[in-house]
Amino acid sequence: MYRIRFHGRGGQGMKTASRILGTAFFLECFEVQDAPRYGAERRGAPIFSYVRASRSPINERGVITNPDLIVVADDSLIPIPAAGVLQGITDNTTLLINGHDDANTWKHRLNINCKVLILPVTEEVEDRAELPFVGSACVGAAARLIGVITEENLVEAVNDEISSLGADLIKQNIDQATQAFELMAKHEGLVKESTSKTPLDYEQPEWINIPFENASISAPTIHAAATSVEVRTGLWRTLRPVINYDRCKNCWWVCSTICPDSAISVNEKSEPVIDYDHCKGCMICVARCAPHAIETIPEQLAQEKEKQTA
């Protein structure tokens, strides 16, 4: 059975990617399972989807914990533990990253020995949640790495899954998919099917009798205050609002009041300050600031600049 997992951000088309690959397998007469898994159903938040394909009926269900191929549409997700990009990775897994850095850099950075391939980013956009056609490019590359899907069926699968988008967009998606398919020609068939765990070699589950713990411990209660601060929802951000204090009129209440995440506070000098740990990049403040004192810059760019200055 082939087991493939796609990781991206809400808006990058990971659900569609898994469906295109699922359909492509199906057209090759495979039995198929594909499904998305949502957490926070919001643009920019981590999302993943997965595809199983086999020549015989599939009985496995749920999240793939032993992937043969992991496809990462957005490399900024890899360091986020909650995104679970590397979950279940072994030396037999292939990791395909859509990004700028080369394979060895990632191997070194992640301290992994598996095969790492790079799908070079062809186009950079301001809002990475809108990265165009990244899903289709990922599928095209994945299809070639798997090596059992023809270009013809890849194109038909793209057609099937995005037929409602109109001829222009379909064509662009197909172009992206086939280009990535060509790009991976020399790695055709790199990803191999893996077997299922058998009763002969399985690792015994370490079942325990969980101890009784009284309600002061085991009730679903959080005794500390304001623990939601610990959740860095700023990691969801693909665009960053930046205040231009030269233009800010210090009215202070518009942006700080309107921010749906209470991520803008006002300091003792009556200046608004954005808490980037929790700003999700919704850009409502940008739209509502009367003197246009809040600018939008791509998060990726902002982080690169920060690295350079650091």
Add this chain to the structure above:
Amino acid sequence: MTRKLLTGNGAAAWGARLANVDYVPAFPITPQTEIIETIAAWSDAGEIPARMVTLESEHSMITAAGAAAATGVRVFTATSSQGLLYGMEMVYTVAGWRVPLVMVNVSRGVAAPLTLESDHNDIMAARDSGFLQIHCSTCQEVLDSVLIAYRLAEDKNVRLPVIVNLDGFYLSYTREPVEIPEPEAIRKFLPAFDTKNSKFRASTPTSQAVAVLGGSPYSYFRYETHLAAMQAIDVYGDIAKTFSQQFGRNYPAIEAYRCEDAEIVYVMIGSFSTKAREAVDQLRQTGTAVGLVRPRLLRPFPTKELQKVTAGKQGIAVIDQNISMGKGGVLHTEVASALYGKSNAPKILTSFIGGLGGRDISAEEFYEMVKVTKQAINDGVTPEPRLLYTRDEYREMQKLQAIAHVEREELETTQ
């Protein structure tokens, strides 16, 4: 100590009064309304300190009860049937909050068709919620069970809400002599709720009942609730013992009446079990060795005690005042699962469904159930489950249907 005539509803209200409850969220429903009317009258006259609030629904009522209990105040509430079902989302939810409160349910059949009379399908719907359940057979037991329920709910190893169940009409509106304990004696048995672990206050923010994503933490919280309910078996035993020592009335988790040398035992819950008790006495006089097993605790289910009191018997006749559509009696299923595979469990387990919607169960029917069970023991074959329903009843039903048919025909001809 006063002995006076009280209805089951009056006894429930007295239980709340003696428990010195702080807060009573309420919503009226027959046959429970008398409980809140009684408490309201006391509250109005300044006889009790409790704050009483009428809510707009049972859903809100149970939410208010759970939220108040989370702050550490002692909460009492009551409902019945449709009301319990309407609040069912919050029945499960507040149990998950792990807050102690006592709710009286006055059992009544559930719609449709609508009825007001007693039946256990309402309380069975709450069976898997995390609320513990105490089932009563007399008005005295109602009062005493409310007091026991508070100690059980508030025990640090339990911390779960408790439902005290009594049957509509047969107990709720029926007066019996009830001994009302002295408040001083109750203060000794049931001191004020120790709120040490209830830190839910406006000034010190905590998050109660947080959401979890993922089956693993969810499993932990759910299973710990189950483990707490299981703890409640021993905790209940200790409380009942203390109660018995102090007040002389004994309420074991399972009442076993004349079971020692019995060959056949009835198993049933609720107020109709006193009828079974009477049948036991009558059958004993004619030389039939019969006993009665009455679980007072339905959750947690006293599995070990049931195994013990039924060990070595030849047959069990389970009488269910409820019906799980497409399966049968719920208590019968519970008893079967508790005894299956036990080497000394009775071979014959007969199932009778009776008393639905308050339909009476006659003495003759109790005798007949023993006869059927005895026959099954002799034949070695368990009969099909039986609904207690006579030819006369069916004839009356057909008469009603005839009327309905006539009306239907008249409607058809006029159209």
